[in-house]
Amino acid sequence: MASATPSGLRARQDGRYHPRDGCRRPGEGAAFVRYHHPGDHHHPHTHNHASLAPARSRSLRHEKHDKVEVDEIIQSEQVSIAGINERKLTWVQAAALLLTEYVVLAILAFPYSFQLLGYAGATITSVLIAASTWYTSLILWRFCMRHPEVRDIADAAQVVCGGRRIGWWLAFIGLALNNWCIMGLHTVAGATAIQTIRGGKEVTLVWAIGLTLIMWFFSNLRDFSSMSKVGMLASSTMFVCVLIVLCGHGVQPHPTGWTPGLVITHSVWAPKGTTFVQGMNALLNIVYTYIGHALIPSFVGDMERPQDFPKALAISMVAEVLLFTVTGAVVYHYTGFELTTAPAYGSLIAKYGKVAAGFTLPTICIVGILYSLVTSRAIYFQIFKEGSPHRSSHTLIGWLSWIGIVFGGWVISFIIGEAVPFFSDLLSLISSLFDSWFGYILWAIAYFQMTKGRRTAGAIATAETVLNVLILITGFFFFTAGTYASVQSIIDSYNKGAVKTPSFTLARSGTRTLATTAIRFHTPLTETCSSSHFFDAVHKGTIPSFRLLGPDGVLVKDAEEEWVQRAKGEDGEKLKRMLEVMTMLPILDQILYSSQRQGRISFYMTGYGEEGTVVGSAAAWENDDEVFAQYREVGVLIWRDYPLSSLMAQVFSTASDIATKGRQMPVHYGSRDHHFHTISSPLGTQLPQAAGAAYALKRTPGRENSESSEMFAMDEADEDVAAVASVLGGPLVYVVRNNGYGLTTRRLCDAEAN
Numbered sequence: 232m233a234s235a236t237p238s239g240l241r242a243r244q245d246g247r248y249h250p251r252d253g254c255r256r257p258g259e260g261a262a263f264v265r266y267h268h269p270g271d272h273h274h275p276h277t278h279n280h281a282s283l284a285p286a287r288s289r290s291l292r293h294e295k296h297d298k299v300e301v302d303e304i305i306q307s308e309q310v311s312i313a314g315i316n317e318r319k320l321t322w323v324q325a326a327a328l329l330l331t332e333y334v335v336l337a338i339l340a341f342p343y344s345f346q347l348l349g350y351a352g353a354t355i356t357s358v359l360i361a362a363s364t365w366y367t368s369l370i371l372w373r374f375c376m377r378h379p380e381v382r383d384i385a386d387a388a389q390v391v392c393g394g395r396r397i398g399w400w401l402a403f404i405g406l407a408l409n410n411w412c413i414m415g416l417h418t419v420a421g422a423t424a425i426q427t428i429r430g431g432k433e434v435t436l437v438w439a440i441g442l443t444l445i446m447w448f449f450s451n452l453r454d455f456s457s458m459s460k461v462g463m464l465a466s467s468t469m470f471v472c473v474l475i476v477l478c479g480h481g482v483q484p485h486p487t488g489w490t491p492g493l494v495i496t497h498s499v500w501a502p503k504g505t506t507f508v509q510g511m512n513a514l515l516n517i518v519y520t521y522i523g524h525a526l527i528p529s530f531v532g533d534m535e536r537p538q539d540f541p542k543a544l545a546i547s548m549v550a551e552v553l554l555f556t557v558t559g560a561v562v563y564h565y566t567g568f569e570l571t572t573a574p575a576y577g578s579l580i581a582k583y584g585k586v587a588a589g590f591t592l593p594t595i596c597i598v599g600i601l602y603s604l605v606t607s608r609a610i611y612f613q614i615f616k617e618g619s620p621h622r623s624s625h626t627l628i629g630w631l632s633w634i635g636i637v638f639g640g641w642v643i644s645f646i647i648g649e650a651v652p653f654f655s656d657l658l659s660l661i662s663s664l665f666d667s668w669f670g671y672i673l674w675a676i677a678y679f680q681m682t683k684g685r686r687t688a689g690a691i692a693t694a695e696t697v698l699n700v701l702i703l704i705t706g707f708f709f710f711t712a713g714t715y716a717s718v719q720s721i722i723d724s725y726n727k728g729a730v731k732t733p734s735f736t737l738a739r740s741g742t743r744t745l746a747t748t749a750i751r752f753h754t755p756l757t758e759t760c761s762s763s764h765f766f767d768a769v770h771k772g773t774i775p776s777f778r779l780l781g782p783d784g785v786l787v788k789d790a791e792e793e794w795v796q797r798a799k800g801e802d803g804e805k806l807k808r809m810l811e812v813m814t815m816l817p818i819l820d821q822i823l824y825s826s827q828r829q830g831r832i833s834f835y836m837t838g839y840g841e842e843g844t845v846v847g848s849a850a851a852w853e854n855d856d857e858v859f860a861q862y863r864e865v866g867v868l869i870w871r872d873y874p875l876s877s878l879m880a881q882v883f884s885t886a887s888d889i890a891t892k893g894r895q896m897p898v899h900y901g902s903r904d905h906h907f908h909t910i911s912s913p914l915g916t917q918l919p920q921a922a923g924a925a926y927a928l929k930r931t932p933g934r935e936n937s938e939s940s941e942m943f944a945m946d947e948a949d950e951d952v953a954a955v956a957s958v959l960g961g962p963l964v965y966v967v968r969n970n971g972y973g974l975t976t977r978r979l980c981d982a983e984a985n
């Protein structure tokens with residue numbers, strides 16, 4: 232009995248099928264197309280067969296055929312005339328491509344998931360997600376075996392949609408957007424890694440352009456066999472990077488950011504206070520790191536013996552589970568809730584961190600090339616159908632078309648990576664919209680199509696059907712909850728004034744990392760206390776720092792009952808807003824400091840660890856008190872509702888800067904409406920200015936009770952100015968702080984140098 236011929240294969244007289252569109256040539260003998268689908272449960276007499284897209288009906292064709300073995304002649308057909316090979320990938324090369332796709336920078340974002348889910352929560356989640364994606368990958372492979380005309384994820388989606396072209400377009404849009412965003416992320420990540428290694432000697436944009444050109448040049452490879460050889464270099468260097476990260480955390484005295492007295496804390500499950508959005512981001516970080524199904528049909532469709540794909544998949548999945556889980560757990564053990572960063576080499580001291588960052592560069596470039604290759608092939612195969620001489624021969628039209636497609640993809644990726652104001656969140660949103668379908672939903676539907684009429688034919692079949700129902704529900708959960716979390720993150724970014732998100736988060740794939748950085752509550756260099764009182768001038772010893780909240784955001788045990796009642800009473804909203812402003816400041820510093828290191832702004836000064844001094848002082852003053860501040864006191868402006876849009880306009884020196892129309896240096900804020908006098912570059916100039924302003928307020932009717940306040944560090948102190956202020960009098964408050972630094976160098980380092 233003859234079975235149906237797929238629309239993508241043409242019969243030949245020798246009994247083989249040549250993968251071209253159309254029917255048998257006149258005079259060619261009839262032949263059998265023989266299929267065997269390992270793992271499928273076949274009906275002994277009937278079997279549904281789907282073509283990609285018949286020219287007219289675009290619908291599924293159903294014909295009967297006998298269950299027989301794979302025609303290996305079909306699978307080993309080499310469509311090569313002049314050296315451009317297709318369908319020649321071995322299972323070892325397929326394993327290399329899978330490792331290239333999965334052993335990537337995303338591994339270094341796993342400690343972030345452990346930080347928010349805890350040891351047990353993250354480990355169990357990692358194992359369960361790995362098992363589910365392994366199973367759905369096998370369903371996808373079985374589906375590709377049943378439909379050898381499938382060459383990429385868009386083809387597979389078209390078959391699942393009953394041959395309707397809309398399925399191809401939707402899947403291709405998801406594939407292209409996802410891959411182009413990942414390529415853009417690799418451009419930004421590579422440039423940032425080079426900046427880390429070189430210490431910011433050039434603007435990041437220079438390296439971003441250079442890396443994009445390098446990756447575009449090498450993306451002109453047209454076959455997966457060559458790509459697999461290059462891919463082994465990527466996975467090998469990333470493995471070395473992971474070893475450096477693990478060993479570095481073990482041998483270094485303390486992680487970056489550690490201060491004396493800081494206690495590293497851990498949790499078995501999600502820490503108290505973890506929000507739904509934070510938990511979902513941590514969960515999706517794991518999910519999207521494991522989901523790589525979008526590239527699997529391209530690999531299977533190019534294999535000489537696709538029935539060997541499960542061996543390649545097994546090697547990849549075992550490596551993933553071990554590397555992802557071990558890296559997350561070990562780094563989290565050393566960095567804890569307080570100091571975990573993404574990527575993980577951010578918590579290494581410089582001599583280890585720079586080496587680790589260097590080993591990520593080959594991976595960043597090569598994985599970007601792989602995603603470019605998959606996307607470009609999907610477009611190229613639509614322009615030139617299988618069997619076209621432009622696909623199999625070195626023709627001028629074929630190569631010009633290929634180079635143009637690859638170049639266009641990298642241009643789009645570069646623009647997305649460098650210009651989109653919420654790039655990380657955009658990548659997360661695209662992952663939520665499409666990866667849930669590529670990783671779970673499509674393959675549950677495909678399973679139901681392949682097992683129609685026999686889904687409950689026995690206990691095993693029934694159990695597998697129930698499992699696929701759960702997979703379908705899980706996919707829709709990730710689709711809805713992930714989309715919500717991503718959209719909410721974009722909204723939060725705008726509300727916080729995050730015009731650009733230059734840091735990592737990774738959620739998978741080559742690097743889909745949703746770089747989320749947790750708020751750190753820095754431990755002061757001094758002792759702490761929870762009671763407030765004045766100290767006289769002859770107090771001996773160090774004045775302790777006042778603190779009510781611990782690193783976990785919970786009231787410290789010895790907090791006075793007075794403060795507990797005030798937090799619950801009428802002062803509660805004010806205290807809550809103080810905390811909100813304090814937690815906003817390090818986020819603002821992270822974004823703008825990274826922007827300065829990338830060359831987007833020319834100057835910036837952070838205020839890490841000084842949030843409490845600044846915000847606490849601002850909350851104690853009236854909003855019409857005059858403030859003379861230095862670089863690190865932007866918290867006063869934010870407390871007084873200074874618009875973040877105006878703050879960004881000043882830092883980026885745009886015409887929207889109300890005070891100076893972009894003519895002032897960044898961080899030199901000033902606002903007449905907020906009684907915040909413009910910051911000047913020389914240190915200490917505000918000291919006499921504040922004294923003079925206080926004397927003027929003393930002599931101004933109606934403003935005698937207003938205050939003039941000056942905030943400065945110890946290095947700026949001037950005894951003569953203090954004497955003048957005491958003689959002239961007036962409402963004046965000097966806020967003096969010892970932040971442990973002399974302008975930009977820690978005093979401890981100064982002492983060691985001397």
